[in-house]
Amino acid sequence: MDYKDYYKILGVEKTATAEQIKKAYRKLARQHHPDVNPNDTTAEQKFKEVNEANEVLSDPEKRRKYDQFGADYQRYEQAGAGGTGRGPGGFDWSQYAQGGQGGNPFGGFGGGASFEEGEDFSDFFSSLFGGMGGGAGGRSTRPGAGQDYQAELELTLAEAYHGGPRTITVQGKNLRLTIHPGVADGQTIRLRDQGGPGRNGGPNGSLLITLRVLPDARYVRTGDDLTQDVPVSLYRALLGGSQTVETLSGTVKINIKPESANGTRLRLRGKGFPVYRQEGKFGDLYLRLNVQLPQNLTEQEKELIKQLAQLRGEEI
The missing domain is CATH 1.10.287.110 (DnaJ domain)
Structure with a gap:
């Protein structure tokens, strides 16, 4: 042997x-x-x-x-x-x-x-x-715990943000579980008594579900904070003004200061990711301004830009 x-x-x-x-x-x-x-x-x-x-x-x-x-x-x-x-x-x-x-x-x-x-x-x-x-x-007669089962569950970033009920099938059995808001990629949830049967009257094993939070092209998550790129027109970046932004928590209105440079970061407190198992607590949302240059300029627009350049003392 x-x-x-x-x-x-x-x-x-x-x-x-x-x-x-x-x-x-x-x-x-x-x-x-x-x-x-x-x-x-x-x-x-x-x-x-x-x-x-x-x-x-x-x-x-x-x-x-x-x-x-x-x-x-x-x-x-x-x-x-x-x-x-x-x-x-x-x-x-x-x-x-x-x-x-x-x-x-x-x-x-x-x-x-x-x-x-x-x-x-x-x-x-x-x-x-x-x-x-x-x-x-x-022959052993001592009780023994059953085998733990392993499974994975994929979530979008929005599903990890909001949480809610989900159903997973393991070993041919449909199991319903509740995802708490704020879960992280790689986090494991244990469902007791849903694993293999116990030995000699021992307890059943557990089901260990590893959560896989899928990447989202709109956001970068760092702990409980989020970073989001916001496209801003050249004119609003120069002159300032308000703009609406879609976030995971809904629509918010932001104020852009005049002469905001490309890459400027705005911090919205409490608009980030929920803190896991701490109801009412959230991280912060950072908005990074991405200034958009105008495309397909008309001849009149080009002339006006030349005039602006001359006013600024630049030769074109």
């Missing part, structure tokens, strides 16, 4: 933190998820391996046992799985005894322990962890 290097499967070092393991798992789970790779048996197998690795490395107790036993796995194979806890190779396994296996931490090898049918864990996993529950035949 082959030893499984869970760290290698997730692409992390053995010194990886819990957050690094979580990040690596989410990335690989999205990449190899069956919903993303329909009818791809290779991706399906990889998805199972990634989930198995995360099942162990994300649980401090399982990770400790894996780190403790995993390094001695090859020595175990050479020593044998004698019921006395000391194999023909002379290696004493009694130091690892957890009960129910005569001192052999891998007592499930050879057909002893296994998880419930449909868990999609390898024989290595089942033998290493399933045999430590102390139940009949080495």
Whole structure:
């Protein structure tokens, strides 16, 4: 039975933190998820391996046992799985005894322990962890949480701004959720009890939905602030005046000062993005004036511009 290097499967070092393991798992789970790779048996197998690795490395107790036993796995194979806890190779396994296996931490090898049918864990996993529950035949009877499912939901910038109800289909099941205004790209929403079924009466897993806020050509979002380009005619930039602007929060009227230069920024307080989970609080909206030069000038207009240039002392 082959030893499984869970760290290698997730692409992390053995010194990886819990957050690094979580990040690596989410990335690989999205990449190899069956919903993303329909009818791809290779991706399906990889998805199972990634989930198995995360099942162990994300649980401090399982990770400790894996780190403790995993390094001695090859020595175990050479020593044998004698019921006395000391194999023909002379290696004493009694130091690892957890009960129910005569001192052999891998007592499930050879057909002893296994998880419930449909868990999609390898024989290595089942033998290493399933045999430590102390139940009949080495079967674990301890409750365990179900597998977490991963999904993604795309939102336009306007949908992220306003929030509201959305429906997502996961594992053939339609789920309705409420998006709170102000969500960010990459933010994850957890729906408890919507993941895989629990083991031995344990709780169901969760559904982790990663939100993908699509880019919007009209706006640049920086945290809770927005920047928006506003086209302004040359004449209004020179002489000043009022102008209406369409924003995510509706139509606003702005005053443009005379002789406003191209690129001038106006700040509208509280007209930016909603602050997530803080009702009534908003970022700021920055309007960047984009002065438009007149096109297709008539002969009369050209003459007037020449006269203006002469008044300003410029030779054309």
